[in-house]
Amino acid sequence: MSKKIIPVKQPKHGLQVTQASDIQAGSTLKLQADAVVVGSGAGGAITAYELAKSGKKVIVLEAGPYVPSEKFTEMLAISMGTMYADAGGQSNTTGDISILQGACVGGSTVVNAALCFRTPDYYLHRWGKEHGLTNLKPETMRPYFEKVEQHLGIKAVGPNETSAGAELIGKGLKKMKLPLGRARRNVKECVQSGFCFAGCASDRKQSMLVTYLPWAVAYGATIYSDTRAVEVLAESGRATGIRAEVMDPATGKVKAQLQVDAPIVVLAAGPVQTPILLQRSGLANSSGQVGKNFACHPTLSVTAVFDKEVNDFHGATHSLYMDRNTLPEEGGYLLLNAVQDPVEASFQVEPGTGKPYVAYMSKYKNTIRLISLIHDKNNGEVVWENGVKKINYDVDDEDFESMKKGLATTCKVLFASGANKVYIPSSQHLEINRMEDVDAAVASLKNERARYRYTSFHPQGTCRMGADPKKSVVNPYGETHDIKSLYIADASLLPTSIGYNPSETVYALAHYISDHIVKA
């Protein structure tokens, strides 16, 4: 699938990247390195930096293009086409969950909301008990969280870093006597453009594009964009490198061949592409678990309409959350506010065809949104079939009950915030007009495919980490059970869904795994 051609020269504050335009058509490149890292997002960038800093010669291969912030349009509809997987069209096979991931140098860190949570101790304990990850104790992981928080400037939003909608929701939470969590983000001197998902045009977001990748380059790492890894190379049970193809972004066709020979291979292509690469390579799957255990934190964004103009257009994309009921035993959902541009708003709500729809969009400035995100079970699968990736995943009935609990709270908070009606994002008209009607309306919802308009930003779990080689793909230190010196360092590792934005978990795990690679 072709994507936009973005002719890029290195901007003055940019990044040294070898792009397809730098490589002669039809050529075959053979490169040598101490380590090759596939993917330049959270896991790949941090691993590249740590390994390069330790003195290793590192090559990073990124399938997506290099898009410097000077090219960010602050228009989500455009950014989706240039910086997201499948031009923003990645979805489950049913088509009702939009699974959004970055596909550019810097990966999802360039287009996420910068929201950071430490992995809750609950999950670290659970992973120790259920998956033998007794090495990932809270006290072991704490220094890693502290390190990334320092490196990325992760801190709670200030009083000025909010949005008009968040202010209203904060009042609603207070009325409902629910705890208001202030978002912690890797953002420095936020100017509240509200365009985190389209890329931060002024480099306030401390994404990999402006942090770990330039730092890795400063230590000698080299980055190839437009370069898709197609096979992990291994001999006698040990990784030896990566075979890749340089893609012409204008045509989507292969422009050149590239092979990196390296005794250390790190896969950090994300929970969709990492298992596909292993499946295509026929490696590391003696457990049969490669691609299994997919989870994605499905979300539904409830839209509320107010009598007055709110103009919830700009501000921190997420500035508050409510996590009283996040753990599975307590409901399994998290609430997040979010600003939304009119393009996205235009298809989130179904107020009825024709005039009701026009009336709704005419009142766009009177609307705000509150998202319900669930801790889902890992019941999906990513597979590579006949040259096509498939994400076989549907929200199951038990998880849908968590979503219903989240939706009920979401709707009540919005009414408490002053809304006069709320819309649940569904294929049909689903409007609630009074707080008193929320419970009955939500209770009547049925779990059906292609009924609800889900969005996911958090794929995870497809190459899970564990002590038992029969039940997991990688060992407790990130190395695959089957292939020596083949490591994974992305959200594929997560043995279970964690119910919170997983960025900081990936940052910390990548640091942890990098330490072990350096010591190995």
Added chain:
Amino acid sequence: MYMFTKDPRAEAAMPAMAAIGRLSRRSFLQAAAAAGALTVMGRAAAAPPAMKFVGASEAAVLQRLMEVTLPLSGSDLLPLSQVAVLPTLDGALLATMPPHILAGLKGGIGYWNDGPRAQFNRPFVDLNDEEAVRFCDAWANGSEVPQRALSVGLKKLIALAYFANPPTWAPLGYDGPNTRKRNIPSLGNAALPRS
């Protein structure tokens, strides 16, 4: 209630509906700019011409759907005559759709057009406004997955192709991109950590 007859086009359309999860195509602005005049002509004509990626019959279904879903008369929103909806849809959304997905979409459009025959004895393009709205809402709340998926997917295509055009934002009160407008400087790359 509608009688639902299994139609191979329904299942064939599902990958296309999944693909319509995509929010955007790269050429929204170029497509809109290049095709602005064409849109005015298209609206004036009784039937739209074939577009580059879909034939005349499919274009007619999409145009009818646009008219039914965006009855802008009497509202403050920008009139359809000033927005290149169908050319944007064709040039920006369908242009890079893989062939098998596009084929599925075409099948889905045909299935949608034939959907009302069971109740109205006419295809979608021949329904009056009230009938067309009833049909759209009925399939949105239908019992079959392809009906719901098509209802969401096709209407989403129309909405995207309209609201992705920046001139449609002013009537909404939305001011769009602002960083460069406010002359906010880039902070550039972060300094290399000392530890």
